Each structure stands twice: as structure tokens, then as C-alpha cells.
Amino acid sequence: MKFAVIVFPGxxxxxxxxxxxxxxxxxxxxxxxxENSNLANYDAILLPGGFSYxxxxxxxxxxxxxDCLKQIKAHAAKGKPVLGVCNGFQILLxxxxxxxxxxxxxxxxxxxxxxxxxxxxxxxxxxxxxEENEIVQFPIAHGxxxxxxxxxxxxxxxxxxxxxxxxxxNPNGSTEDIAGIINREGxxxxxxxxxERAVEALLGSADGLKVFQSIVMNWRNSYVASV
Amino acid sequence: xxxxxxxxxxxxxxxxxxxxxxQTSLHSLGFQEVEExxxxxYIELYVEDQENVSERxxxxxxxxxxxxxxxxxxxxxxxAVHS
Numbered sequence: 001m002k003f004a005v006i007v008f009p010g011x012x013x014x015x016x017x018x019x020x021x022x023x024x025x026x027x028x029x030x031x032x033x034x035e036n037s038n039l040a041n042y043d044a045i046l047l048p049g050g051f052s053y054x055x056x057x058x059x060x061x062x063x064x065x066x067d068c069l070k071q072i073k074a075h076a077a078k079g080k081p082v083l084g085v086c087n088g089f090q091i092l093l094x095x096x097x098x099x100x101x102x103x104x105x106x107x108x109x110x111x112x113x114x115x116x117x118x119x120x121x122x123x124x125x126x127x128x129x130x131e132e133n134e135i136v137q138f139p140i141a142h143g144x145x146x147x148x149x150x151x152x153x154x155x156x157x158x159x160x161x162x163x164x165x166x167x168x169x170n171p172n173g174s175t176e177d178i179a180g181i182i183n184r185e186g187x188x189x190x191x192x193x194x195x196e197r198a199v200e201a202l203l204g205s206a207d208g209l210k211v212f213q214s215i216v217m218n219w220r221n222s223y224v225a226s227v
Numbered sequence: 228x229x230x231x232x233x234x235x236x237x238x239x240x241x242x243x244x245x246x247x248x249x250q251t252s253l254h255s256l257g258f259q260e261v262e263e264x265x266x267x268x269y270i271e272l273y274v275e276d277q278e279n280v281s282e283r284x285x286x287x288x289x290x291x292x293x294x295x296x297x298x299x300x301x302x303x304x305x306x307a308v309h310s
Binding site: 100103 | 241242243244248290291292294296297
């Protein structure tokens, strides 16, 4: 399986993401600079964390207008997986691939520590390797992870089981303790916590590995098996 | 040339942690009368004269300058004074 890790000016979790899929999972992966990129030959797109364009205007807003995002929208429209983590999640929100927006953390602090999460939906192509309601530990590292959306959107998210990860002890004020949501079609996941920083015991947790294993497993089942 | 001034504000009902912190600081400076503080953005654009400036700026606000999920915007258009 071939992953593209998109690199924007200001991305800083791109290497971690690359390391997770390339070295730990042993899959093919490229670091792809956002300009003049050609994403046609990739099976999955990973939008890493960081501070694309220095968080100018709003986190993720400038990256969301890039030509690269047009390609990612086309990729997503084909049902291929897209995972956005941290700033990647913010970009997906700004690009309209996921509903809602991010506000400053309730305590105004940039927070960087391990958080316990609940896998609220273990039936997605990103979480199928987890148990139902499994409690996992991923690091968070953000200043604007306070997820906000209106009441109607929350109802939609609940109804369609689009809430995939929730915080056990909400650190940032997120609506409904939301840590990660998926699109209605089930192939675009955005999450603030970092699964790519939790892929080895040495890093304090290997709980994030199953996110990437799920993507690979589901891709093998749906594409390779049918060939 | 037109000068466009865009004001971006958080929608009513959206919590503003920054505004809250500023309010607390104002209180600690003795300005107890401040009942609420909301932080927004002020953007100046200088744009070529054209017929549909207003519509174009509205589109800019909706597509990039403001995030309609959490923000409202309004703008004023005036003649740019050349320096």
C-alpha cells in the first residue's frame, strides 16, 4: 500500500507520520511537498500535524486553499482514505471535507501530553482493529483543538456514528468530548491526538499503531483481495 | 482603487477563550465595568476599481477570510487615499 505524507511549509509531524507507516508498518510511503504534487498514484493520503503557514488567519485555512487540497478532495471523492492529524484535521475542517471548526483551547494553553481516548466507533476503516469502546492513549499537542459545531451538526454526527474518538477527560473544551470525527462516507478521518506518535513502546504508547494497521487491512481486503 | 475594511467577529454563542482572558486581565487592572470582551480580526484590502467589488469581497469573506461555522463578517468600502 502506498501512502503520501503531505508536507506544507510549517508541517512538523511529517517525519513522524512517515516513520510510522514506512519503518514501523513497512508500507511504501513518500513525503510529498504540497506544490506541484501528483497524488494520483497513492492509495492513502496522510495530512500531518504542525503549523502550516504559521497558522496565519486561522489554523489550516491557507493550506486548505492550495491546489494540493483540490487533489485530496478528488482522492476522497473516489472513496480512498484520507487521515488528517492535528493541523491535518484543522486543514480538513477548513477545506470543508469535515464539518465544524476549531477554537482556542478552553484554558488558552498549548497542551502537550498523553491523553486517554475512547474508540467511539470501531467500525471505520481507520479503527477496525480496535475493540468496541477500547481505551487508548495518544499524545496531544495543540493550542486550538477545541472542536466546535452547531447543534444540528452534532445531531448528524451522532446519528451517523461519525464521532470516532472521544476524550476520557476533555482537555480542551471540545464539544461532546470530540477528539476525532469521520465524514459521512467513512473515508476521511480527522483527529487532534497523534496516533503516529504512539506507534512504539519507546514513545510511551503503541496504541496508535492500530489506526495505520486498520487502514492497511481494509485496503488489502477491498482492493487486493478483489484483484 | 478601493480600500476595503473587513471586520471578522466570533458568532454569538461561540465561546471566546481569548476574550475571556482579556476580560479577566482588564478586571485585574481595575476595569470592573467590563462585562464581556470579544476578540475579532480587522483586515484591510486594497482592490482595483470594478463594478462588483461588494460581491467579490463577500465571496472572499465566505471562501477564506471568515470561517462561517464560527465567525461573522462585515465590511466597509471606501476610496483609497493614495499616499
